[in-house]
Amino acid sequence: MxxxxxxxxxxxxxxxxxxxxxxxxxxxxxxxxxxxxxxxxxxxxxxxxxxxxxxxxxxxxxxxxxxxxxxxxxxxxxxxxxxxxxxxxxxxxxxxxxxxxxxxxxxxxxxxxxxxxxxxxxxxxxxxxxxIPLPDASARRALCQRYLRKDLSDVDVDRIVSLTEGMTGADFEQMGRDVRRRARRARVEPSSELILGALPPVLKISGERRRTVAVHEAGHAVVGLHLGVGKLERVVVHDTVARGRSAAGHTHFVLDDAKERDRQTFLGQIAMLLGGRLAEEVILGTAFEGSGGAGSDIQKATDLATFMDVQLAMGETVGYFSANSSADLEALRRDVASVRERVEKVLLKEWQRARAIVEQHEKIIVRLADKLELEGCASGIDVERMMSRRGRASR
Known part of the structure; x- marks a missing residue:
């Protein structure tokens, strides 16, 4: 195993x-x-x-x-x-x-x-x-009992759980050691105040930031569902995140492993990845920094377009380059001008397609963003119902 x-x-x-x-x-x-x-x-x-x-x-x-x-x-x-x-x-x-x-x-x-x-x-x-995924809320609650204190109040545990999203079991173990060390130095018993003081700095996802994340994730969900890239499990906007540890939201699609992927499948994934950024532009009138940078949606879309071109012969030419990492793909784009040009062409085409989908479903994206902003989560079934209602209304 x-x-x-x-x-x-x-x-x-x-x-x-x-x-x-x-x-x-x-x-x-x-x-x-x-x-x-x-x-x-x-x-x-x-x-x-x-x-x-x-x-x-x-x-x-x-x-x-x-x-x-x-x-x-x-x-x-x-x-x-x-x-x-x-x-x-x-x-x-x-x-x-x-x-x-x-x-x-x-x-x-x-x-x-x-x-x-x-x-x-x-x-x-x-x-x-x-x-093995990162601990969910239930697991983090158990980790509080194991590594911090067993007699913490429900209020304190709930607060710790909400502020530790993205932390691992090892992080909790280290935090427990830090709390005990601080208690020994102060010659006191480990308290909820000491525990809360040992938590990593967090970023609250509220106000304008929360609206931006909600619109962004709604864009991914609607474009992905429209193109049928997979089964939408859930869309989430977090209340808080540990700084530098995790994204403020996520949209989770499950791909069908039994289905062989063709060129349109990959292109749909690229459009879905671009859908978040385009939802920001269409609905909010601007774009924010979270869509770019290392590990971002833009990098993933660019790498996927490069992979299609150089390894799957799904581009405009037939040929093969060995590339086994994001760094290899980036080196090919940097060193081979023809690869870079073909990748840019694919990205621009999917950019336009994703924009058209966002504009077509703008009201649904806004409605989904409202739900995410208020409740923090929507199931794939919720989003499918929103889109099916629109389809019935248009008929």
């Missing part, structure tokens, strides 16, 4: 809890520990030793952290490429032999599942994937 999630979300804790639940032993290691040997023979020996230790202790769980550190053979380049290829191949051999040992379960963890060699995730290897 492969478990993934952001740093500090509890991947290692998950493996330990799994071992306790199954009443088995656990052999815990990491790719970093294997690579500490340096030379190839030492690395391969450390890998084999971990697998053999697990077999000797079965029933047992072998937990390998930072599995992405092994790398993907498709992205390995440079003077040490043969070294890394041998490491990956040896791990694949160990996993293939390992599955024959009944009573031993391999659990690997990563922050970056997309960086793992596809061969390691094929059927019979790490083919079962569990993604």
């Amino acid at each position: 492969l478990i993934s999630g952001p740093p500090g979300c509890g991947k290692t804790l998950f493996a330990s809890a799994l071992a306790r639940t199954c009443n088995t032993g656990i052999v815990a290691t990491s790719v970093a520990q294997w690579l500490a040997a340096g030379h190839l023979d030492g690395v391969l020996s450390a890998m084999r030793r971990s697998f053999h230790d697990a077999v000797a202790k079965k029933p047992c769980i072998l937990f390998i952290d930072e599995i992405d550190g092994i790398g993907d053979r498709a992205t390995i380049r440079g003077q040490y490429d043969q070294y890394w290829v041998q490491v990956v191949n040896s791990l694949l051999e160990l996993v293939d032999g390992f599955e024959k040992h009944e009573g031993v379960v391999l659990v690997a963890a990563t922050n970056f599942p997309e960086k793992i060699d596809p061969a390691l995730r094929r059927a019979g290897r790490l083919d079962r994937h569990v993604a």
